[in-house]
Amino acid sequence: MGSGQAMRRITYDQAGMEAVAEEMRREPKSFHLGTDAPPALLKEFGAQRVRATPIAESALTGIAVGAAGSGFRPIVNWSQVTFCFVAMDQIVNQAAKIHYMFGGQVTFPILFRASVGGGTRRAAQHSQSPYSMFMNVAGLKIILPSTPYDMKGLLKSAMRDDNPVISFESGRLGALEGEVPEDDYTIPLGKADIKRAGSDVTIVALAWLVHEALAAADSLAKEGISAEVIDPRSLVPLDADTIRASVRKTGRLVIADEAGPTAGASAEIAALVAEDPETFSCLKAPVKRVCALQVPIPYSPGLEDHVFPDRKKISAGARFVVRRVPVDGGRT
Amino acid sequence: MHPSPEKQRDMLRQMQTIRRFEERASADFRSGAIYGVVHSYIGEEAVAVGVCAALNREDQIISTHRGHGHCIAKGADLNRMMAELYGREAGYCKGKGGSMHIADFGIGMLGANGIVAGGIPIVTGAGLAAQLEGKGRVAVSFFGDGASNAGPFHESINIAGAWKLPMLYVCENNMYAVQTPAAKSLAFKDVAARAAGYGIPGVIVDGNDVLAVYEAAVEAVARARAGDGPTLIECKTYRWRAHTERPAQPDYRPPEEIEAWKKKDPIPRLVRHLKQQQGQFSDEEWQELDKQVLKALEDSVTFAKASPFPATDAALEDVYAD
Numbered sequence: 001m002g003s004g005q006a007m008r009r010i011t012y013d014q015a016g017m018e019a020v021a022e023e024m025r026r027e028p029k030s031f032h033l034g035t036d037a038p039p040a041l042l043k044e045f046g047a048q049r050v051r052a053t054p055i056a057e058s059a060l061t062g063i064a065v066g067a068a069g070s071g072f073r074p075i076v077n078w079s080q081v082t083f084c085f086v087a088m089d090q091i092v093n094q095a096a097k098i099h100y101m102f103g104g105q106v107t108f109p110i111l112f113r114a115s116v117g118g119g120t121r122r123a124a125q126h127s128q129s130p131y132s133m134f135m136n137v138a139g140l141k142i143i144l145p146s147t148p149y150d151m152k153g154l155l156k157s158a159m160r161d162d163n164p165v166i167s168f169e170s171g172r173l174g175a176l177e178g179e180v181p182e183d184d185y186t187i188p189l190g191k192a193d194i195k196r197a198g199s200d201v202t203i204v205a206l207a208w209l210v211h212e213a214l215a216a217a218d219s220l221a222k223e224g225i226s227a228e229v230i231d232p233r234s235l236v237p238l239d240a241d242t243i244r245a246s247v248r249k250t251g252r253l254v255i256a257d258e259a260g261p262t263a264g265a266s267a268e269i270a271a272l273v274a275e276d277p278e279t280f281s282c283l284k285a286p287v288k289r290v291c292a293l294q295v296p297i298p299y300s301p302g303l304e305d306h307v308f309p310d311r312k313k314i315s316a317g318a319r320f321v322v323r324r325v326p327v328d329g330g331r332t
Numbered sequence: 333m334h335p336s337p338e339k340q341r342d343m344l345r346q347m348q349t350i351r352r353f354e355e356r357a358s359a360d361f362r363s364g365a366i367y368g369v370v371h372s373y374i375g376e377e378a379v380a381v382g383v384c385a386a387l388n389r390e391d392q393i394i395s396t397h398r399g400h401g402h403c404i405a406k407g408a409d410l411n412r413m414m415a416e417l418y419g420r421e422a423g424y425c426k427g428k429g430g431s432m433h434i435a436d437f438g439i440g441m442l443g444a445n446g447i448v449a450g451g452i453p454i455v456t457g458a459g460l461a462a463q464l465e466g467k468g469r470v471a472v473s474f475f476g477d478g479a480s481n482a483g484p485f486h487e488s489i490n491i492a493g494a495w496k497l498p499m500l501y502v503c504e505n506n507m508y509a510v511q512t513p514a515a516k517s518l519a520f521k522d523v524a525a526r527a528a529g530y531g532i533p534g535v536i537v538d539g540n541d542v543l544a545v546y547e548a549a550v551e552a553v554a555r556a557r558a559g560d561g562p563t564l565i566e567c568k569t570y571r572w573r574a575h576t577e578r579p580a581q582p583d584y585r586p587p588e589e590i591e592a593w594k595k596k597d598p599i600p601r602l603v604r605h606l607k608q609q610q611g612q613f614s615d616e617e618w619q620e621l622d623k624q625v626l627k628a629l630e631d632s633v634t635f636a637k638a639s640p641f642p643a644t645d646a647a648l649e650d651v652y653a654d
Contacts, residue, residue, distance in 0.1 A: 031464065048464065049464075051495075053491065054487070054490060054491060054494070056487035056490070056491065058453060058483060058484050058487055059453045059456065059484060059487035059488045059490075059491055060453075060491075061453065062450075062452070062453020062454045062456065062457060062484065062488070063453055063454075063456050063457035063460055063488075063491070064457060065453070065454045065457055066394075066442065066453065066454035066455055066456060066457020066458040066459075066460070066461065066471075067457040067458065067460050067461045067464075068457070069437065069442060069454070069457075069458070070392065070457065070458045070461035070462070071461065072461050072464065074457075089447055089450055089484075090450070090453060090454075090484075093446075093447050093450060094445075094447070094450055094454060098443070099650060099651075099652070099653055100428060100650045100651050101425060101428055101429045101433040102424075102425050102428075102429060102433060102435040102437070102443055103423070103424065103425035103426035103427075103428050103429065103650060104426075104649070104650035104653065105424075105425075105435060105436075105437045105438075106437045107653040108653075109653075138651055139651055139652070141652070162653040162654070163652050163653050
């Protein structure tokens with residue numbers, strides 16, 4: 001953020017909508033597809049460019065692929081990530097691979113947007129954070145904004161990118177307010193953000209958990225533990241350099257993810273630290289992951305809250321790697 | 333109205349090119365020069381050629397796993413096609429795609445596709461692009477009777493109907509989805525009848541009569557260009573070969589059924605028509621045409637063999653656009 005830029009406070013959701021509207025103004029070849037047409041976009045751009053589709057995610061995802069290959073720059077809103085699972089063929093077999101398997105003949109610039117995460121008491125099908133499933137598919141880029149500023153800057157980069165980009169947006173953060181410049185700006189994909197500097201432990205946190213990690217860092221500071229909080233912001237490409245540099249400095253790593261641990265983004269982040277000889281040699285403690293329990297997300301509030309990580313669990317993880325204070329009565 | 337004699341000769345040449353290409357691809361697959369899998373289009377040539385003869389260069393098509401015929405009918409370069417099958421650098425996809433993923437976006441061929449029904453939404457997106465551009469372009473989805481039972485077919489054709497997209501949905505009903513007879517998997521025998529549910533015309537055509545296919549396509553293309561929306565054309569046809577050319581591929585179809593369909597070969601049918609209609613198309617001309625086709629194919633194999641295999645570093649290229 002350059003000094004002297006005019007700022008104002010808007011929400012995470014407003015930042016997303018602003019980004020889309022501004023890029024649609026800038027790029028006449030862009031159009032918007034979703035099972036609902038956002039009224040503000042519809043009013044400004046009309047029904048030709050802002051299309052309400054039937055609830056047919058496979059078709060609307062494939063339509064975006066075909067239109068992109070024909071010179072357009074579609075923006076697709078799947079609404080919740082859970083709905084895109086019925087379009088998996090179009091995402092995994094088509095959108096991700098089409099540029100490569102046709103030898104790079106034409107580009108497929110598409111932005112896909114989907115909300116992720118839980119905390120809304122909507123149970124198993126509507127509380128998921130399955131971004132690592134998509135990280136596993138070569139050919140997709142993936143962003144995961146945690147603030148209104150990051151949301152707008154990352155979405156703008158995504159819409160100017162010539163590849164399919166999936167934006168996973170935390171449903172818990174929709175009403176979160178933050179400072180966003182009046183003027184045009186972008187945030188490059190693949191550039192992590194150090195949300196708080198520290199020296200004793202690195203906490204890499206994703207999406208909503210960035211805010212929980214910042215809260216944890218506040219309370220850890222009172223205990224004399226200095227935590228550095230890193231937000232990768234994009235998962236593909238993933239900024240290994242920033243994460244490794246931080247771990248080389250602190251010697252300790254906690255990874256906080258609202259998804260389960262198995263083959264998750266947290267596993268990938270742990271691996272990129274462990275595989276780098278220089279970073280590995282700096283580790284003073286085992287890596288600690290603070291993730292959701294590996295279960296479908298349950299409905300009843302006590303159950304749901306138990307399943308998800310939060311600031312307390314992140315703090316416990318940090319105490320474990322810094323002071324070897326056992327987590328959960330010894331179960332780590 | 334029948335196309336001009338010159339156009340009919342071009343259609344004959346294309347059908348014979350597809351036939352000879354498939355014969356060569358199957359032989360070279362069996363000899364090991366072509367890898368993976370090859371799906372032969374022999375017997376169905378009239379569908380691709382009849383429809384593509386009604387299109388312009390800027391119109392777009394999408395194909396299936398059985399895609400060589402559509403590629404040739406849309407005007408693809410045989411050399412680059414054969415080089416792709418041979419896995420070479422000069423191939424359409426730089427050796428990354430092979431038989432199931434040949435595409436040439438420059439001529440509006442949006443690719444073969446290894447997922448049954450996977451291409452239907454994509455080409456519907458090309459139809460939306462054509463509508464947004466408003467230059468009168470149309471888009472054509474080729475697919476089989478198997479794909480007509482899959483969700484993306486119904487989702488796409490409903491959207492195309494609702495939005496009046498300039499589309500042709502061309503079902504190549506070759507009576508089998510891999511081994512399963514269409515008669516056992518279609519709730520009603522005619523795919524074209526499904527058009528009624530989407531409020532669009534559904535047409536049944538003899539898919540072994542290239543002129544009938546052409547005429548149905550001309551009408552559907554005119555309708556699409558006029559902004560009146562999509563048409564579903566069902567071409568009743570048959571594949572002569574098994575689902576794939578793999579040596580172990582079983583083929584449970586009755587031999588007498590295969591033989592009966594070979595008697596309805598679309599190629600001699602057009603030859604006969606040309607001879608009757610003109611009285612000018614001689615056996616010598618037909619032989620000369622076939623000789624030229626064989627020569628072009630031999631040249632394509634020479635071209636493919638002369639192209640190097642891609643450097644291993646190329647495996648990392650084109651995952652993402654720069």
